[in-house]
Amino acid sequence: MVPGDRLGGRTVHRLHSARSSRSPLKPTVDLRTGAIASIVLHVNWVPPLVVAVFFLATLVRSALGFGEALVAVPLLAFVLPVQVAAPVAVLVSITVSTVVVAQDWRHIHVGSAIWLVSSTLLGIPLGLVVIHHVPEPVVKGALGVLVCGFAAFALLGRTIYELTNDRLAWLFGVTAGVLGGAYGMNGPPLVVYGTLRRWSPERFRATLQGYFLPASLLGMIGYWAAGLWTPRVSRYYLLSLPTVLLAIPLGRVVNRRLDAYRFLVYVHAGLLASGAGLVLQAVATWIAHRSDG
Numbered sequence: 609m610v611p612g613d614r615l616g617g618r619t620v621h622r623l624h625s626a627r628s629s630r631s632p633l634k635p636t637v638d639l640r641t642g643a644i645a646s647i648v649l650h651v652n653w654v655p656p657l658v659v660a661v662f663f664l665a666t667l668v669r670s671a672l673g674f675g676e677a678l679v680a681v682p683l684l685a686f687v688l689p690v691q692v693a694a695p696v697a698v699l700v701s702i703t704v705s706t707v708v709v710a711q712d713w714r715h716i717h718v719g720s721a722i723w724l725v726s727s728t729l730l731g732i733p734l735g736l737v738v739i740h741h742v743p744e745p746v747v748k749g750a751l752g753v754l755v756c757g758f759a760a761f762a763l764l765g766r767t768i769y770e771l772t773n774d775r776l777a778w779l780f781g782v783t784a785g786v787l788g789g790a791y792g793m794n795g796p797p798l799v800v801y802g803t804l805r806r807w808s809p810e811r812f813r814a815t816l817q818g819y820f821l822p823a824s825l826l827g828m829i830g831y832w833a834a835g836l837w838t839p840r841v842s843r844y845y846l847l848s849l850p851t852v853l854l855a856i857p858l859g860r861v862v863n864r865r866l867d868a869y870r871f872l873v874y875v876h877a878g879l880l881a882s883g884a885g886l887v888l889q890a891v892a893t894w895i896a897h898r899s900d901g
Contacts, residue, residue, distance in 0.1 A: 654687045658844050662700055663851040668878075669704050670859020672871075673802070673813035674795050675878045676701070678885065692840055694792065695831045698824050699845045700852055705821035707856050708814060715814035717807065723777035724784070724798060724819050731785020739790040745894040751787065752886030755796050759880035762803070763873065771804040794823065796882055799875065809863050809871040 661683045665676035676697070684693040709716065738747060780801040788794030798819060802812045831837050866874070 655844070655847050657687050658684065658696075659848050659851050662696075662848040663855050665697075666700060666704055666852045666855035667859045667862075669701075670708065670813075670856045671862040671866075672859075672875060672878060673816040673863075674799050674875075675882075676704075677793065677795060678878065678881055682885075688844075691836055692838070692844065695828070695836050695838075695841045696844045696848070698828050698831065699841070700848060701820055701824040702828060703849070703852055704856055705817040705824060707853070708817040708860075709821055711860070712810065712814040712817075715808075715810045716818040717805075717811055717815045718818070720774050720777055720801075720805070721815055721818035723774050724781040724801070725822055727778040727781025728785035728788065728794065728819075728823060731782035732789035734782070735786040735789020735791075738786055744791070745890040745897070747787075747790065748886045748893070749890035751796065752883045752888075752890060755800070755879055755883030755886065757883075758800060759876045759883060762876045763880065769804065770806055771801070777801065788823070788827075792827075793886075796879065796886075799879055799882075803872060803875055803879075808868060809866050812871070812875070813863050 661680055665680040668679055669676035680697055680700075681693070684697070688696075780797045783797040784794035787797065798816060802816060807815065828837070863871075
């Protein structure tokens with residue numbers, strides 16, 4: 609026997625043993641990776657996404673007094689049907705308005721809020737007529753162009769007419785009622801009215817909540833009567849409630865830190881985005897109608 613053969617045999621045996629001992633590691637890593645992937649694929653991500661969306665939307669609403677629809681509606685459309693998302697959004701709106709009104713009722717311009725709410729009630733039946741007789745792309749497109757034009761004009765530093773009293777509040781309230789009754793989007797006319805009144809950030813925020821509270825309550829009654837307030841709606845609302853209650857005071861802090869000029873800039877930027885969204889909706893609806901035709 610050659611001495612080197614035995615040594616070589618041991619060397620080969622040790623190498624083989626080392627490879628054999630390492631071979632089980634590969635399936636272990638694969639099993640762990642597969643387990644993680646399986647968990648990720650099987651976790652229901654809809655509830656945390658809904659909670660995150662409503663936190664961000666509430667933060668915007670609490671800071672500016674409006675704008676939650678700009679955040680919530682496009683994002684929730686990817687994960688929830690509108691029959692669920694809309695009632696949840698209204699419940700969140702009621703919560704935000706109730707807290708803000710309870711905290712800052714002294715800043716509410718009561719006369720404006722009363723005029724806007726009462727004239728909105730008159731406009732809602734007109735909205736039901738509009739939805740049956742006027743094409744949706746025409747209404748949304750025209751409103752979007754007007755809102756974009758107003759916001760762009762203001763952002764460019766042009767002088768805008770100032771309303772010093774509530775004589776024209778009924779006009780904005782009726783318009784909000786028509787749009788709310790037809791398409792559930794009563795916000796833009798109210799925001800335009802608030803900017804024309806040159807309200808301070810605190811008054812702007814509080815007065816709009818003084819409007820949105822009764823309007824949202826009426827809207828929720830309508831959803832309940834239509835059978836759309838379901839256990840699923842309540843579940844998503846209760847899941848979102850803790851973060852909504854956290855976002856409200858955070859938005860209040862942001863609102864208090866904004867001076868009048870910067871506040872109006874942010875408001876007009878929000879209006880510009882809102883108007884652009886309406887124009888895009890009008891175009892998309894028009895294209896869909898043409899495709900169906």
